[in-house]
Amino acid sequence: MARKHTIGDIAKLAGVSKATVSRVLNNKPDVDPATRARILQIMQEVGFVPSITASGLAGGRNRLLGVLIPSFNWFYVADIMRGVSETIGHTPYELLVYSINDMARDNDKGDILDHIFSTKLPAGLLAILPGRSAQYVERLHIHGFPVVMIDDAAHHTAMPWINVDNVQGARQAVKHLIALGHRRIGHILGKKDYLCTLERYQGYCQELEASGIAVDQTLVSQGDFEYLGGVEPARQLLSLPVEQRPTAIFAANDLTAYAVIDVANSFGLRVPEDIALVGFDDIASSLLVRPALTTVKQPFAEIGKHGVELLLSLLDDSAQPSFIFPSAETSRQPLQQVEAHSVQIVLSTRLVVRSSCGAKPLHHHMKDSFP
């Protein structure tokens, strides 16, 4: 393991001043190519690693990226974090995680955001916030702190922002059910006041109407994105007289769909034979429940990736990342798929067909189809 070297050491070895070493470190233009090469060479050899701490102090900006998550236990958070951490791995930044539920200080989300703002430890923040908590994050944005939101309720703001197209996603789900011959398609709504709840409902309505099917409010029931919150609305829909009962249900998310499966079974109904089912999210467990869930896949890892890229594009225009870890020569990919001026990104979803909808899957997934 390499000993700890400072730019002073490198400077001596290279026979230049510390300032020059600092210049190549920060990729400044005005350095003689020859000496730059020599310095880089030496840094390689001795395994020089600049002090994030010191450069942070001196430069005023740390090479740390903050990510605020609602909880480590939410299934989809893990997928987003995978994308986040993978993307950060391609940069000289490190990953700092703030979790809301788990904070010692009161659960007030404003508090933790205050903390982040006042410490200014991370150079920027990627905030995954459900519901209408965007306002807290917006405060940071207003104060000039680089922030990217991953949320459904942030449309009203001008903050850099990233999300999926919930309307299209819902339409994909309903379209598929219609294509399978269903006409009475029920919907269990997500949590009230969430924008994505509304959007998915809108997509549901749009697709029905596009097929000439009138939206029947008796087939729409209020859920809350949780398993338990899905039980009652599922009961409600499945309790309808057979001729009114939906033959298919589009649940606002996967957890809600799980509740439908269980309620259906408890009613002596089978999924998908008696009731076709499509969820939304494609969290990891949807591959494990039986029947495996057909669902609208949110590209969580992509969301995380684009979120980080967008955030990075906000940070530096001048000092492009410096010098990467010695072994990562090829890993420098252009982080600029994100347009410099597009501060809002909408990713698209994809329908993943498994067993719960009753369609014959085109591509059998390994786990799904092993028997």
Add this chain to the structure above:
Amino acid sequence: MARKHTIGDIAKLAGVSKATVSRVLNNKPDVDPATRARILQIMQEVGFVPSITASGLAGGRNRLLGVLIPSFNWFYVADIMRGVSETIGHTPYELLVYSINDMARDNDKGDILDHIFSTKLPAGLLAILPGRSAQYVERLHIHGFPVVMIDDAAHHTAMPWINVDNVQGARQAVKHLIALGHRRIGHILGKKDYLCTLERYQGYCQELEASGIAVDQTLVSQGDFEYLGGVEPARQLLSLPVEQRPTAIFAANDLTAYAVIDVANSFGLRVPEDIALVGFDDIASSLLVRPALTTVKQPFAEIGKHGVELLLSLLDDSAQPSFIFPSAETSRQPLQQVEAHSVQIVLSTRLVVRSSCGAKPLHHHMKDSFP
């Protein structure tokens, strides 16, 4: 939101030197109680937040705790991280996450540990490593970097280390099955070369023998902790002639148990009616599969919590010049559930009875038992 203040500002406001402010900041004993109170008061008022960056540079030790995880996508990692983040929330430390699979640099675990060691960004590292990768972490430990391992294969080392009692856990599972009247109890082993695989198998054997049941090797089959890797051994066990076929199976972990459920169903067998099933881990999805899985619960959050506490105790110790100043006042209170000298902690497991074992659950879990 509070403006940014430095200790210099506080010093002026309090009419003392920066050194004194620094002293109260670091809870040094020799400060006049009155001035200490006054300074704290002022810090409160102006909302002073010390710069982690600067104190890290000056003191040589950052208020950052590193956690190395194999992946954000492993179910149990999320639970451990919940405990970790919750515990860190009670301290002035921040959480720095390193993920292995997702690193841009080659997947070599040694590389990322080198990186951590050479940057020395975090004050210490909590490493969740599967298998025998402990050696990489051990290098850090040898070089004096504070490290705590969460792993099954680290018994051979003297590193601070934390884990669950796999033998007892396995015995709990098997004991329960025996109590339900089962005599032919099969076992699907975990991944080869993992210590916890061996330990769980040993527990399985011990409990059988304690009940006067001979271990039958035809009832033991090799898995690998993965769902897919559980399919074949499950097939093997369930293909046995009825009179030899196990009436119950103890799977080395939950994912393997899921495979047993699916294979059983594909054989026209029902869980738990035809085959009782107990898993190990109690990952979140075990509440969602059907039948809900009876399993040996690993206290993942506790593991994370104790891991952090142990790590912090290592840090504090090294920072204490206690030999020189045998002060009478020990105002250092928290985090000392962990004995100063116990560098290895073994937590115990708990059997969570749900549907898959065929026993009538004593306590119906909400989700589990809603119908």
Add this chain to the structure above:
DNA sequence: CTGTTAGCGCGTTCAT
């Protein structure tokens, strides 16, 4: 008990 003096490792002026 408290103030003074040095740095920690690096970025960023100024000069040259």
Add this chain to the structure above:
DNA sequence: ATGAACGCGCTAACAG
């Protein structure tokens, strides 16, 4: 194109 010098905010010796 490069060096010298200063300072980021704080901790850690030293004195008193």
